[in-house]
Amino acid sequence: MDLFLYGTLCHIPLLRVVLGREPEVLPAVLPDHAVFWSDIGAWPVLRQGGAGAEGLLLTGLSADEQARLDFYEAGFGYLTEAVVAHAAGTDRTALVYRPPTGAGVAAPWSLADWVHDWGAVAVATAGDMMALMGLRPAVDVARRYPLMLVRGASRLRASHTAPTSLRRTAGPGDVTVARFHQPYAHFFAVEEYDLTFRRFDGQHSPQINRAVFVSGDAVTVLPYDPLRDRVMLIEQFRAGPMGRGDPQPWLLEPIAGRVDPEETPEQAARREAVEEAGLALGAMEFIGSYYPSPGAKSEYIYSYLALCDLPDGVEGVFGVEGEAEDIRGHLVGFDQLMALVSSGEVNNGPLLLTALWLQRERGRLRSGAVNPR
Template sequence: MADLFFYGTLRHVPLLACVAGTELLRHEPAVLPGFEAFLVKDANYPGLRAAPGAGAPGILVRGMSDEAVARLDYYEGGHGYVLEPRDVETENGPVTALVYLPTRDFADGGPFDLMAWQDRWAQINLFAAQEVMAQYGLRPAAEVMARYPMILTRATARANAQAGGPVTLRRATRPGDVVVDDQTQPYARFFAIEDYKLRHRRFDGTMGPQLDRAVFVSGDAATVLPYDPVTDRVLLVEQFRMGPLARGDAQVWSLEAIAGRVDPGEMPDQTARREAVEEAGLTLGALHRVHGYYPSPGAKTEYLYSFVAECDLPDSAAGLGGMPGEGEDIRSHVLPFDAAMELLAAGEIENAPLILSLYWLAAHRDKLRARS
């Protein structure tokens, strides 16, 4: 049994309970004297540094089991923290407790504000911790944490999904409608494969038999079709795609709308604007939401947010772009709207988000042009 002091994101008790594997976490406020927590630059977690005269606020949890500490070591060790004993101050006097201290120096990103972190990151980090801790005892922590950025991306998608959508015609999902008997993750890198043994309620009200279903797990993504209402032109991007190659398609280059994954903590409209800069060097004007949708809900978790964006599209907007560090090689085409629709009718455009966005633009084009 051990007493542990937490000064960072594990002060969020639901996250701490997930990592420690227990709901019985009686805790009390405490302070680590001579130290201060700070936000790590370009991250969503704090570092800790010596600061004479300061004190890092946190919580003290007494009597944690060996198993709980082992789980915490798996999680925090993977992030580069180690346990060391330190004296902390409580309302009833000093107590010696174990504290996770960073093993390397971090760049300062400003003060760490737990309330601000909870508002933006608590749900995302909780989903990420659930995926990490599902690998406890199965895979080394270093291996799991090496793909933590993608774990956070998938966690962001799960957090986005919590709102759900309207229910008027379709069946409303209620507690007990789906029972997961077993869940494994046989593969996880940039994407993940999850295998479920589950039962779900049938339309006649009975529970169906156990099903074995695999799902391809990825993050959410945003797409945007740039449109110049003055010149009535659109910008399409072209790039090599693995999907057509693996399918055996004779043509492996694809015409598409600008697209990219929704990064952790990012809103879909922010993704659309960022990707427009990265892929085509464009600064977008007004964004118009086309739709949010699952392109293949039978086998994939991917959810897409599609937009049409007003912007200037001079001849110089066509050219080469992309992020070479991410293996992107992208060619941009600026062409009249009617020419894009001819490509669609001929079957040369086979990308679903672009098809959907062009049809949306066809329905709203006159209105956009009238306002320009």
């Protein structure tokens, strides 16, 4: 059976990942239909009525390939039905994925706009989705799709890797994965790999098992007022120290949060500053980007310091309603900040790194400082 494709699956790089091969397609039209943006997200909705929905006719579809497409679509409630599409000058019976009953629509669909905003992230995420076929039900994978987009965006940023002037430059075949397993997937995920890697003597290691805690990329930003020579720290309860057995699980930190798939790390920092401290940040200084715990975590952090106006009284209690956030702000002078570092009360890695960076750059930031508003 042929398949009429519309919306995102007309993006050939995405279709190639989902299908598992180079697709054979023809330009096609589904009469008396139209395609719209969903009114709740960046995906297409097919509606009956209209001048005709433009798309592609996928031919030469095997049962296994149909199963791959079903896995990708069915978890979102898109199910197939037979239609008559027009392609290559003739009418042809084909399957089409119908959206869930009652799906709302917004503006007419634009594939070019979707590709510009979401195409690369969706392709990266599709690879992660298809790797779970046979391991997890499609509906469970679809339920985590927004979180998986965060991981897909992280993959794209990771592709712009740091230099390898001293360390090994990895090549094809240097790491071979024999088995992939995902024992846990909720807000975060845990992935297990049976793998071998190339040793420094040129031989491959014995097969080993490694687990990776997947949490996506994150950003931290420390607001600094160069005129008043003070910073804004935030304090909140953290489950990690609690799980370690730390009797003091409230930590002093910079403002921090996950980088969403549609934003840059700097945009995420500015958003988080509003959510966690009610602050509009001024000019931002990039400190560095790094893996905080590469032995087990995929998390990659972008750290910044931001110039900011921090008068008395701006501290308070903040957090996004509905996310169980309870975040208290503290105005802290530079000398007190460094005393907290020395005493060990600052025991958050990004804040330690940022405080030491500020210690080095403080003179430059304060020389000729003006009100950053």
